[in-house]
Amino acid sequence: MEVLEASRLATTGGRTEAINRLRGLVGNPDHRIAAHAAYTLGRIYQEDNLFTNAISAYQRALDFGPLTGVAEDAARNLQLTIDSMQAHYGEGSATDAGHQWLEHIKHGRMKDAWKGIDRTTRLVLTQAWIVANERHPTLGGIDRDFLAQELAKAEPTHRLTAAFFATQLDELQNSYSAYDPETWGAAERPRPYGVDYEAVIMAETSGEPFMWEDGQELQTIFLLLRRRFTRWYIASFRAEILNPGWPPTSTPIDIQNITWRVPDSQDR
Template identity: 30%
Template sequence: MRREIEKSDFVVVVITQNYVQRFNRQTGPGIGSGVRWEGALITADLYHSRRERAKFIPVVLRAEDISLIPSPLNLTSWFVIGEKADADITRLTRVLLRDPGELPTELGVSASSPGVAFHFDGIHASSEVDRAFAVAGQGDAHGAIRQLDALLQNHFGDERAYILFLQGVLHHKIGEVSQAQACFQRVIETSGHSSLLESAVQRLQVLFAEFQAHFGEGGPVDTATKWLVNVKRGKRREVWKTLTRELRLCLAQDWIIANEGHPNLIPCDRDELAEALAAKNPIHPLGKHCLRSKLQVFQDHYRRWDIDRWGAAGNPRRIGLDYELIVMAPADEGILVTRNDETLPVYAILMRKIGFDWLVANLGPAYPIPGWPPSAEEIPTELVSFKATDI
């Protein structure tokens, strides 16, 4: 069991009442020993891993069973997968396949093999279209989109709409939501093919749901914006409790190191002090000093940000299961702009979803790592790069 867990990318944990009792060691001797051992392995991995990227994925059959998810598994994302034959496992499947942009075949289209264009009765595009689309299967989605774009001028009617549909699929696959939305909208406006229209509409609905999850109330953009407002207003308690525990602990450790020679800190055990200061609502006498100092750091860092003149730039940048990078940039009446060819000034905020809530995980694209001193692990550039085409 230990070896299998160590070599797995993900471990799906199906939560039931019996499982929880065994996980929490609430059964009699000799009952549920396997789950008890598994629970010990999971708990140790969650608490002692170098960073907290979700590996263990709790799932429940019914929404009312969410409350059964044991700690610490309830500190990550969970999925309600249903208990009937028509259960919806789409979101879970996307995570397991590491492919959040791909849709399952039941949403209207299917492919005979990876990289081969979708089939719609009555639409007979040239073999060039299939070859262009297949370039994405070789890892070059942008190249495939460019080749398909060059073919548009030679196709008309439903064949042209079909190429637009393929471009929309590829844009969605690589996270370019607005571009995908435009492609599917053009399909709807220009095609009369019923199956193609139905598939385009279904994919637009999925895109809208993803857009709402990203930009809507309670989503990562909304949370990041409200956090920045609290930073500007100097609400240090609200600012502090919206941070992940890992970031609060790193900031507390950094503050202790910076003030380690102060008479008020000398009698304190630094590990105990760091834990006390890292609480959501620290009651330690030194808490107000730490929070005031860190609020000043935040205000200095985000001094150029203004809610009336800045907005979230581009498409969602999902990182793994629980993280998302928000990029704030200057805006003019909702349109992100640069002037006189200047470099676009941006603020990146790493967000993490814990349960239903999004929290600020760092002030840039790196995972915070508590320690003496605290450090950070940079997120690979290809996952977080910010391009003009994202605007």
């Protein structure tokens, strides 16, 4: 009964109170009650995309044995959570792409980093550079639209590519000088936007996943990535969509945390 009440409390806005109650119930001497509490706790964490906490809770539910009534569901949801965590952090994920891109910047591999930037964003960066340097004699007599298109290519060959890349790399290395792949980890909760965008937030956490909440005082790196086909590309460096133009502009966006309800055995 107490577990059920806590579960209902979680669905009516009392999530923190529900979590505290369930944590206490996990220590109940009745293993059936303790297992149900751990399982319900896992479901709450899973709905909030708090992978590490959900995995720990489901594993605790399984520790109480197969006769508690929740072992089968706990095992199923445990695997679903592990799969979700792998999708968020593993090879081919937005988080993985963000780490690879930052490593290119850190080691001065501007050609590789440039290929990892979304094509629209590459155009915006070239336009911004041209606007900032429009009076420089090296740009004299060059059509700005032509130059922007040439420099925005994934592998530009224009004679001004070296100068452009040098400026971009210097700015990016200054912006992300604190990043260290050995000590910086990505926030645990996925932050999707629309169909093809996802925000990745990183901070110094000894390389471990961390749970970052809005308003938290912590030095972070924010990257907005865009998926094209099966690959993720850097789309923006703040919570905004970049728009090409003379000059380029940006549109602020609100990154929402997508939550989803984990089905209980009673729902099936």
